[in-house]
Amino acid sequence: MAHVGAVKLRRSFYNRPTLDVARDLIGKVLVHNRRGVRTSGIIVEVEAYIGESDPACHAAPGPTTRNAPLYGPPGHAYVYFNYGVHWLVNAVTEGEGSPAAVLIRALEPLEGIPAMQRRRARRVPVHELCKGPGNLTKAMGITGAQNREDLCGGRLYIEDRGLPSPEEIAWGPRIGITVGTERQWRAFLRTHPSVSRPRR
DNA sequence: CGTTCGATGCACT
């Protein structure tokens, strides 16, 4: 059942400068419909990865098999496996041939919370279900099967539900990288309980 | 509270 007042983000939303897309994704709702189960959550933390000149972006080495989605059209998912354990989901931005994306790092769970709890092996409070990029993909059932998925389709997409625009968007260094740390390309809601904390 | 470290698969060199 469609959510009243929800507007699915169109390709033109993603076909813009990545930092603008990152900022505007805060407060939007990520939705995954899988096997008749719908999970969703409000985006509260993202990171931008922009171009071959960004040493932390997967496009830094130039086009490869893995990073091909970054070079493709905007508004598609780039999902990859990291540390042998976790799937991470990105929204591809900017024009074709301009490799960039926004990593979704944390959500405030909205719908399908029982399904999320089922998928997370460990029992955690609701606000921790989608805290961290590896945790949210697990909770929403996002894997490599969703790599290159069209975000303008009906399975995996992002909605504008007219939530009040977050006034407290903060910017800081990206987490978990060793290069490009001087760029303040992580956008998040300060004080939100679902925002992941830097490790060290 | 805090910090350290192993798990685990795969793309890339």
Next chain:
DNA sequence: GTGCATCGAACGT
């Protein structure tokens, strides 16, 4: 063979 856009168990204080 190396190095991850991570997580949480295990330990120390």
